[in-house]
Amino acid sequence: MKKSLCIALFAFFCTQIFAQSWRESTSDQTLASSTGRKGFFIAPIVEYSDLSNQWNTSVGGGLAFVAGDFVIGG
Numbered sequence: 001m002k003k004s005l006c007i008a009l010f011a012f013f014c015t016q017i018f019a020q021s022w023r024e025s026t027s028d029q030t031l032a033s034s035t036g037r038k039g040f041f042i043a044p045i046v047e048y049s050d051l052s053n054q055w056n057t058s059v060g061g062g063l064a065f066v067a068g069d070f071v072i073g074g
Contacts, residue, residue, distance in 0.1 A: 038067050 041064040064073025
């Protein structure tokens with residue numbers, strides 16, 4: 001069981017090494033270049049904290065509009 005788990009994890013992490021290599025032909029090469037992308041970004045947010053020795057959780061979300069290098073959201 002341990003050997004098969006190690007092999008599965010090794011195979012998973014090896015595939016992550018090449019996750020971005022297939023998109024090398026696009027113009028997204030530097031942080032300063034313009035991407036020309038437009039759209040929305042939506043993400044869930046889950047937080048937890050230990051405030052005054054009492055564990056609390058917070059669940060919410062975020063939304064942003066992306067236009068090239070410009071992002072506005074909350």
